[in-house]
Amino acid sequence: MSERRRGRRAVGLSVALVTGAAGLATGNAAIFVASTVGLVYAAYESATRHPEPELTVERTLEPAAPLPGDEVSVTVTVRNEGRRHLPDVRVVDGVPDRLRVVDGSPRFGTTLDVDDSAAFGYSVRARRGEHPFGETTVVCRDLAGTTESRASVTVETTIDCGADVESLPLSARELTQTGRVQTQAGGDGVSFYGIREYQSTDPMRRIDWNRFARTSELSTVEYRETAAASVVLLVDTRHPVAARPRDPDAVQFCTYAAERLAETLLAENDRVGAATFDDCAYLRPAADRNQYRRLRAFLAAVTGGDGVTADGQRDDGEVGRLFPPGAELRANRPSPTGSAPDRHGPVADGGDAVETLDRRLPDEAQVVFCSPLLDDRAADAARRLAAYGQAVTVVSPDVTASETAGGTLAGFDRDERIDGLRGTVRVADWTLTDPLAKTLARATERWSA
Structure with missing residues (x-):
């Protein structure tokens, strides 16, 4: 906490001295008696100044x-921890720079x-x-308003x-490097898989000594x-529609889920x-430490959003320079030379x-398709990829509104598409009032049932 005090001049004492001196110099009793008004005001200032605030501030979201x-x-809650009454307390909360106040006041x-x-x-x-929130400014003044303390x-x-997303269950298609997907093969691992006949190349720590003692x-x-x-x-970047005015649209929710x-x-x-579906923009899979940064910049480029760096800061520069050599970015946009974009057919x-x-x-x-499923083309694409x-x-945010x-009707059609897909692919129906992590956890329980 930083604190600064500001006091005003002793107006009452100054008035008392001036009028008292003038009354004595002129011999005017009325002017001299008037100096008592200044003395009373000076005494009032002295009795009410220096609130010496001891405050604590809490903020909840x-x-x-x-x-x-x-x-x-x-x-925001402000508490007086001191021993004196604070007659005038004014608070201004430090609203984050990039957020807009939509209701109430931070003052x-x-x-x-x-x-x-x-x-x-x-x-x-x-x-x-x-x-992050900024500093909360607290200003305390005495009853006369002559002394101010700012903290x-x-x-x-x-x-x-x-919000963090729980692990998405994946199929048993695997690569050679170690990961979290359980395979259908035995070897080094944690959970028990089976027992086989001993081979001379097997390490000693893998021998079943209990079985050897018995047999x-x-x-x-x-x-x-x-x-x-x-x-x-x-x-799916085809439907920038929202359930209600000023709400994020379907493309934003799909991009959020993908990130x-x-x-x-x-x-x-x-x-x-x-x-991206269906303009053939593509970023090939990778697992290096810069891939998340490349992926966010890729999605910002193809959806028309702001470029975002790994630390969450905006990057409004040319998107191409965000990709190191070897990264594959094929977006449906003109090349610098004016040639046709890199696409494969209509x-x-x-x-x-x-x-x-x-x-x-x-x-x-494996494919994780983030789509609102607002038309049959998206559902058909999921079926064809499975075929x-x-x-x-499929992770599908529900951007349909029931108020109209x-x-x-759009919600009914979407429900029918989801029901039709569930016999072929796994579908996580994301109700936007729930966190994405909760939706995936609920879907995982259903898939494993």
């Missing part, structure tokens, strides 16, 4: 980990008795990223609009091996790439886009 577009309620004024507290609240609109209080609070036969214990997966996050899943999968040593009907994507996918790759032999999981007849 609800919800603590919002989704993009959610309203976050901020409650507040009150009086505080000893051990008394007062609270005020306001709401901000959440955006993707981490948004800056730091309350460590951050709105984290990027005098050597056998080897095998554990279930785990391997890394290769995942391509397919983002959160990529962060989780990369942390578990999986190879992650990205693609994609106007969505059919060739699926074939093109299937040709680009590595043989061992081509790809392991497909059209929104209700």
Whole structure:
């Protein structure tokens, strides 16, 4: 906490001295008696100055980990921990720079008795990223308003609009490097897989000595091996529609889901790439430390959003320079030389886009399709990818609104598409009032039932 005091001149004492001296010099009793008014005011100033505030400030958020577009309620509580009444307390909260106040005010004024507290609240609109609050400014004045104490209080609070996502269950398609996907092969691992006949090359630590003690036969214990997966996050960028005005649209929710899943999968040593439906933009899978940064910049480029670096800061520069040599970025946009974009055939009907994507996918790759499923083309694309032999999981944010007849009808159609897909691929129906992590956890329980 930093503090600064500011006092005003002793106006009452100055008036008393001037009028008293004038009364004595002129022999005017009325002027001399008038000096008592200044003395009374000076005594009042002395009795009411220096509130010497001892305050504590608390800030709470609800919800603590919002989704993009959610309203976050901020409650600030100020408590007088000192031994004197504070007649004039004014508070200005440090709203994060990139967030907008949509309800209430971050400014507040009150009086505080000893051990008394007062609270005020306001709401901000959440955006993707981490948004730390600034210092809270507290100004205390005495009853006469002649003395002011100003303090800056730091309350460590951050709105984290990027909640962690639980691990997404993946199919048993694996790579050679170690990861978290359980394979159907025995070897080094943690969980028990089986027992086989001993071979001379087996390490001593894998011998089942209990079995040897019973039967005098050597056998080897095998554990279930785990391997890394290769995942391509397919983002449906065709429907920038929102359930309500000022809410994030479907493309933003799909992009958000892809980024959160990529962060989780990369942390578990999986190879992650990205693609967009249906303009054939593609970022090949990788697992190096810069892949998350490349993926976020790729999604920002193809969806028309802001470039975002790994530390959450905006990068409004040329997108191409965010990609190190060797990264594959094929977006449906003109090249610097004016040549045609790198595409494989027409994609106007969505059919060739699926074939093109299937040709680009590595043989061992799995597809996580982030789509609102607002039309049959998205559902057909998921079915076709599954028919081509790809392991497909659909994460579908529900951006339909039930307040209108059209929104209700769109919701019915979407439910029918989900029901039709569930016999072929795994579908996580994301109700936007729930965190993405909760949706995936609920879907995982259903898939494993």
